[in-house]
Amino acid sequence: MTSYPNSVELFAGAGGLAMGVERAGFKTTAIIEKDKWACQTLQQNKSFFTATNSNSLEIFHGNIEEFDFSTLTKNVQLVSGGPPCQPFSLGGKHKANSDNRDLFPQAIRAVRELRPQAFIFENVKGLTRSTFSNYFEYIRLQLTFPDIVQKSGEEWFEHLCRLELHQKQSSYDHHSYQVKTQVLNAANYGVPQKRERVFFVGFRSDLNISWSFPSQTHSKYRLILDQTKNGGYWDRHKVPKEQRIYTELSKNNLTNLEKEIDLLPWSTVRDALADLPPPYSRSIKSNVKSNRVTAHFAQPGAKAYKGHTGSPLDEPAKTLKAGVHGVPGGENMLRFHDGQVRYFTVRECARLQTFPDDFEFHGSWTETMRQLGNAVPTELARVIAHSILKKLHILN
Template sequence: MFDDKNELNAVEICAGAGGQAIGLHSAGFTHSLAIELDSFAAQTLRDNTNWTVAEGDVADPAVWNPADYQGIDLLAGGVPCPPFSMAGKQLGSSDERDLFAWAVEQVKVIRPRALLLENVRGLASNRFSAYRQRVLDRLSEFGYVADWRLLHSADYGVPQLRPRFVLVAMLPEDAVYFNWPEPRRAATTVGSLLKDLMAENGWPYADEWAVLADGVGPTLVGGSKKHGGADLGPTRAKLAWSKLAVDGRGVADSAPGPDAPHPSVVPPKLTIPMVARLQGWTDAHDWKFAGRKTAQYRQIGNAFPPPVAEALGREIKAALLHEGVPHELPELASDLHDPIYRTLSTADGFVSMEKLQSALAELSQATVEKRLAVLSRDFEVEIKTGANGTSYRLGEFKGFTGQADHDRHSYMAKHRSRIS
């Protein structure tokens, strides 16, 4: 069980089974609070730490009060991925599970010295350029300097592709000391990492399997309570695993025994301990996952790999302690993600099509109209047609930021048991 001797404190929302928590703890943070919806994951946190764990919907005031943690060193979390996943419908703010915008609003309440939020690569797509711009603009309004970065887990010792889109925000006096973590030079392979676990029951072909598995695997997919079980992901992922001599159609109860066939004949399945190691858990963590196999696999597969979280945590800690040489803020600046959104959001009234075309630096009206159609998926967009042509005005953001009358509340009340 982890001790609490670290000098910096963190609150983690949507903490899952502790992947990000382990990494942040290793980097020098102690958790003042971890909030998690899934009962199995919450139990895992209780079983392995002495931190305060709040179980329930992180946006429910009955579960915790963000104002109680004003001035915390770090607010961190991995809010739900389905609203942005390229494997889904990419509903963004229209998805009742979306908590990204809500999490950003808590910065105004908590005033942490730093914010760390991670999500899937889909959030980096053009579909969400206005969403990202709104996030950066809100943080700027709160007095923070923010930036996004796409990090690949394989660059930090995790033998998976597993790209994660990460947001870091800090107050200016700390941001000048922040640097994104540098990738490791040598990649870890599935075979080298798991060979000893494959051999633990006397399988004679573990060494030969390790040679066949000499590569980086695809992203582990944890699935949800609604879809997916204890297998390694969709068809494309299973095919990629098969090229590494791994049967991705399920998770085994134990490693291959002495009579198991050669991997070229029958590729082995991974076990829960193997999957956990692929996500970055090590024997030293001595981490026990609550629930049965499927519940354990979902916790692991949905986690933020501890080594990636540790790399980020160390850089955030260094910045908060003002270690190193300060640099110019543009290295952590709010780059312009969506000029159409920026033009509309800063305008006083309606904006003409001509001005929007100028903002986009393109002459095509069809291109602007296409961008406006995407924008309207996350924001209300008013349209006015007159003698001088068509003009537009940006309305309310459709996403959940804590509104008492938002549809998310009824959705959570109806589907609470199916959400993970």
């Protein structure tokens, strides 16, 4: 019988990270999420997150601060999640630890109380900015030594100093974790989206595991070559020569091509959406019934303006975003070569995040786009989780 290591997902959203972990070979036993629409999405697609059967998965709707991890009776090998990114995002208020939406302390609590063999946490690249450098190190050290908790009345910077002192004076043991961090671009792993995120990955120190982040498999320079030197990209999509308008990528030199010659080309928006029919109107009900693609309705109102020009058809998409007050005007639009723009449909966004076509989302268009904008691309999650699973299987 196949053995599936148990995983628990925090701050799950629509479940992109959880699905990637599941595809890698883990068994999701519990998901914790506070947004009601995301929870409805998770319930609707419960079968995607269970390696054996949907009855083995519990979905908890509520605030993680109130969650009692002792209620999870199954042994947990992996904890994963993406704590809310607004405190660190470029579009946010940049309050970091003073923002009450910073839930990294709850991620650390989960590690402390569940004692998993490994964990994966994801956040926006903005967390790595120099203005957050002390707090970034604070997060890393708390994940390294989760038992060294903040004392009552102790400021976070004082706690950081105590953690740094502990790191200098103490050897790593079964109460600590070996933690590695790295910013990854999803496009470098076959995702049709230029999405940079920082990942925290840790292994329990007593396991004595040596691990590094997976090497990239896809390359911008290989895409340039595919679009310029040999034309294979255009031939594959049956684009007539007179319509082959080279993208901004092709203006770059190919000096890096030699070292990346064995990699695959970046996947583009055209690659991801090539077999989808044009978006259909909500007013044409017959199309809804006959078309096999769900959530592929056209959304009116897209406009291009300075700084919001949309994602070019023949590059990976710009980073899909959730937005505090709905969907931004640029990142979630498709831009054609003639300058016309339109919003990506929900199904197109799901493809850009590497969700399967039969995955259904709950909530309004804005709520659904928020779920998608906050998600971890499932393929990137799978690559990372699979590299972790290979190391944990050494123990079995």
